[in-house]
Amino acid sequence: MHVPDGFLDAPTSLGTGVVAAVGVAVALRGARKELDDRTAPMAGLVATFVFAGQMMNFPVGAGTSGHLLGGALAAVLVGPWTAVLCISVVLLVQALFMADGGITALGTNVTLMALVGVAVGWLVFVGARAVLPKRLSSIAPAAAIGALVSVPAAAVVFTLLFAVGGTAPIAFGTVLAAMLTWHLAIGVGEAVITGLVVASVTAVRPDLVYGARPVLERRELEIRAGRPVGTPNPEAGA
Amino acid sequence: MSRKTFLGGFLLVVLLIAGGGSYYASSHPDGLEHVAETTGFGHTAGDSAASDSPFAGYSTKGVDDARLSGGIAGVAGALVVLLLAGGLAWAVRRRGGRPDDQVDETTAGQSDEHAGERRVDSPSEA
Numbered sequence: 058m059h060v061p062d063g064f065l066d067a068p069t070s071l072g073t074g075v076v077a078a079v080g081v082a083v084a085l086r087g088a089r090k091e092l093d094d095r096t097a098p099m100a101g102l103v104a105t106f107v108f109a110g111q112m113m114n115f116p117v118g119a120g121t122s123g124h125l126l127g128g129a130l131a132a133v134l135v136g137p138w139t140a141v142l143c144i145s146v147v148l149l150v151q152a153l154f155m156a157d158g159g160i161t162a163l164g165t166n167v168t169l170m171a172l173v174g175v176a177v178g179w180l181v182f183v184g185a186r187a188v189l190p191k192r193l194s195s196i197a198p199a200a201a202i203g204a205l206v207s208v209p210a211a212a213v214v215f216t217l218l219f220a221v222g223g224t225a226p227i228a229f230g231t232v233l234a235a236m237l238t239w240h241l242a243i244g245v246g247e248a249v250i251t252g253l254v255v256a257s258v259t260a261v262r263p264d265l266v267y268g269a270r271p272v273l274e275r276r277e278l279e280i281r282a283g284r285p286v287g288t289p290n291p292e293a294g295a
Numbered sequence: 296m297s298r299k300t301f302l303g304g305f306l307l308v309v310l311l312i313a314g315g316g317s318y319y320a321s322s323h324p325d326g327l328e329h330v331a332e333t334t335g336f337g338h339t340a341g342d343s344a345a346s347d348s349p350f351a352g353y354s355t356k357g358v359d360d361a362r363l364s365g366g367i368a369g370v371a372g373a374l375v376v377l378l379l380a381g382g383l384a385w386a387v388r389r390r391g392g393r394p395d396d397q398v399d400e401t402t403a404g405q406s407d408e409h410a411g412e413r414r415v416d417s418p419s420e421a
Contacts (some may be wrong), residue, residue, distance in 0.1 A: 058327050063341035085387055092388035095298070101381020102305050108376040109313035112353060112369055114321040121329040122321035139384060146380040150372055156343040156351035215327070225336035235334050239326035262301050 058126060058211060058240075059151065060166055062159030069222025074164030080172045081145050087138030091267065099265050100135045104143035106254070107131055108150065115246050123243030126170050126211065129178025129204035130251040133196070133268035134258060137179040144171035165218065169211045178207035182268060196259050196269045201252030208244035212236040306377075313369035317353070318362050 065073075092100060107127030114122035127147070131140035148166045151157040158166045182203030189195035216233045223232075255266065263269050296304075324332065331337035349356040350368040358364035 058325065060327065061340040062343060063339045064331070064336065088384070089387050089389060092384050094388065097384040097388040098302055098381060100384035101377050102302060102309065104380030105313075105373050105377040106305070106309045108373050109309045109317070109369065112313060112317035112320055114323070114325060116321045116323060117326070119329075120323050121326060122323040123326050124320075135384075142383055142387075143380050146383065147376055150376050150379065152343070153345050154348050154350050154375065155353055155368070155372055156345040156348055157353070158343075159341065160344050212326070219336075223336060224339045227334050227336050231334050232330065232336075235330040236326070239330060243326050261296050262298070265298070265301070 058166075058170060058208075058215070059148075059158030060162040060169070060215065062161050063224060064159075065162065065165055065218055066222040066224055067161075069218055070161050070165060072164075072222075073168045073218065077145075077164040077167035077172065080141060081167065084138045084141035084145075088136070088142055091136035091139045096135060096139075096265070096267070100139050100143055103131050103134050103140075104146050107143060108147045110250065111147065111151070117239065117242040117246065121239060123208075123239070123246050125247060125250050126174045126208060128170060128174025128176075128211075129182060129200060129207045129247070130254055132175050132179035133182055133200040133203070133251070133255055134266055136267040137175055139267075140175045140179070141171050144175060165215075168218075169215055173211045173214045174207045177210040178203040181206045186268065186271070191272055193259060193263055193269060193272050196263075196266060196272065197252045197256035200255040200268065201248040204251035205244045205248035208247045209237055209240045212240035309373060310370055313373040314366040315362075317369050318365055 088100075107125065107130065110125035110127055110130075112124070114124045117123045126144075128140060128144055131143045134140075135143065145167050148158060148163060148170060152160050152163045152166070180203075182199050185199035185202040186195060189199055213233070213236070216229065216236050219227075219232055220229045255268075259266050259269055263273055323329075328337065331340065343351070345351060350371060353368045353372070354361070354364040355367040355371075358367060
């Protein structure tokens with residue numbers, strides 16, 4: 058989904074650059090609430106994982122591939138504001154060192170993958186978490202649903218940007234249909250990877266999964282309230 | 296699993312993916328590139344100003360072996376991301392650890408035979 062230089066005209070690229078800069082500035086403030094001595098190293102690792110994951114293109118048929126965007130994954134693991142910073146750093150390194158995604162298109166790519174990808178992935182995750190049973194085992198499926206929706210959402214926003222500032226006159230409906238079809242398929246891959254990674258981390262260190270905190274806090278409260286001091290723990294061994 | 300073991304294992308997995316696994320990634324155009332080609336705006340893509348970078352296109356300039364070239368570029372990129380994102384997260388974090396992190400330090404201090412002497416000084420430091 059990395060937009061190269063040239064797809065969008067200069068005014069549109071400038072516009073997305075401003076949106077991206079404001080988004081990152083707001084995220085810098087928000088991330089302070091999410092990060093402490095314990096979670097800051099996790100944020101660095103999650104960004105590095107997204108970078109590595111974006112190198113692993115998987116086939117989606119007809120000579121086409123897709124790769125992880127990582128917005129939903131990062132948001133669930135380290136929190137949405139920190140996730141915006143993580144994905145933005147990945148996109149910056151890719152644009153400057155790997156020539157992956159244009160430099161004038163960096164604002165567009167941050168807008169699509171760091172802002173839209175994280176926001177949609179996180180909000181859909183929060184919605185799914187509210188609907189699913191309040192258990193730790195619901196976190197990974199909820200993250201997968203967020204991931205599934207985040208990819209076509211970013212594809213739709215690209216199509217809108219292309220309609221506004223695309224440098225080639227292609228009909229909106231044509232681009233939208235093609236973008237949605239392929240990115241729904243890529244979204245399935247995104248959901249599988251996100252679900253597996255979140256399930257793995259949740260199984261080993263649920264306390265390091267930002268999106269699992271409400272479920273964890275609830276669980277601790279239930280144990281303390283339900284068991285007088287000195288009696289056997291009914292949940293022991295469960 | 297301790298937090299350090301977990302983070303170390305996580306980093307190892309990431310470096311294995313970036314350095315080795317990526318060789319097996321699909322080289323087909325991604326969704327956006329495919330759509331650009333089939334709907335007719337692929338030709339508007341320009342060369343990146345970073346295309347002269349030693350790691351442009353996830354390969355290392357001057358290294359002929361494809362596996363090694365991609366592996367070096369992947370690990371180098373991953374380490375730059377780790378440094379920048381980890382550094383940024385460390386810089387904006389709330390200062391001061393959580394209580395359960397400080398327990399380790401207290402326990403370590405008590406096992407020290409001079410712990411008693413230090414404890415006299417500690418209130419003035421706080």
